[in-house]
Amino acid sequence: MPWFKVDDALAFSMKAINAGNPALGLWVRAGSWSMQQLTDGFVPGSMVPALGGTEADAEALVTARLWHPHDGGFRFHDWSDYQPTKEQVLAERAAATERKRVSREKSRQRSQGESRRDARGIDAVIPASPTRPDPTRPPSTTPDGAVEGSREAALSPFCPKHQPNGPDGKSCRACGDARMALEVSRAATRAKPTPLPTRDPECETHPGYPLPCDRCAREAAEVAS
Known part of the structure; x- marks a missing residue:
């Protein structure tokens, strides 16, 4: 939002003293209105009574050279020397809108992943890790071959100080x-486990007898005879 600027030396300037307080009140209100409407210091004659002023107040401002008659109204003296112009205000608004857009985009990227700097010192957005592993994708590994996220990958060949x-x-x-701890962890991870001994399936009727069950065969032969 633009502001109508008033010089801190206005109170005792000769122009203000010559214009008088009633006219100066009109001048301040008209300046505020002009800045809000971005008229670059132009005040239509119809706005004078709407702003609480009179023709005499307007004439006093013209006589004091605070205003100049212009196209059915009045224009502030040297407006662009003390106040931002319409072009400047609109440019600043556009720049503020762009800054907000960039800020929102950065916030959105941070919410989707973590930001870090790559080797060139440029910010790069790394997508967040999925909450569940994808069995169709091979596990990611570190440069020395350790699976990322594993205990081996978390170990370092150096102490915290170095x-x-x-x-x-x-x-x-x-x-x-x-x-040494890293090498032990690697050896334990890469060692092939000893396969457990397997047992032949047992007969459900005669537990302890492997299939095919000899006892079942004998009993069947006895029944047949």
Whole structure:
């Protein structure tokens, strides 16, 4: 919203003193109206009584050179030197609208994923991870082959003090312990489990007898004889 600006030296300026308080009241109200309507300081003659002024007040402003007669009305003296013009106000409104649009777009992107900087220092939006794994897609892996999100991927070959690039050639016992823990985790993850021994299916009539059940065969032979 634009504002009608009043100089802090107006109170005792000769123009204001010569115009008088009634005329100066009209001048202030007319300035506020002109800024709201974006008329660039033009006040139609019909607006003078609507703003509480009289013809005498308008003439006093003209005599004091605060107004100039113009096309059936009056125009403020040097309006564009002290007040923003219609063109400037509309340009600022358009810029504010664009700033709000960009802000809303950034908020929408942040709500859909997390923002981080890539290697070039440019903001990149990373889509949020799905709440459920997709069995049709292979698991993502880190550069050293660990499955993302696994305990192995969470481990680091360096201690917290030397993250993320290591101790820069210096010996660090804590980094050595971290590397050992990582290797143990990798070995445990990649080791093939020993298959459990399997048992032959058992006879439901004679538990403990594998199929085909010899006891069932003997009993059937006895019945047949």
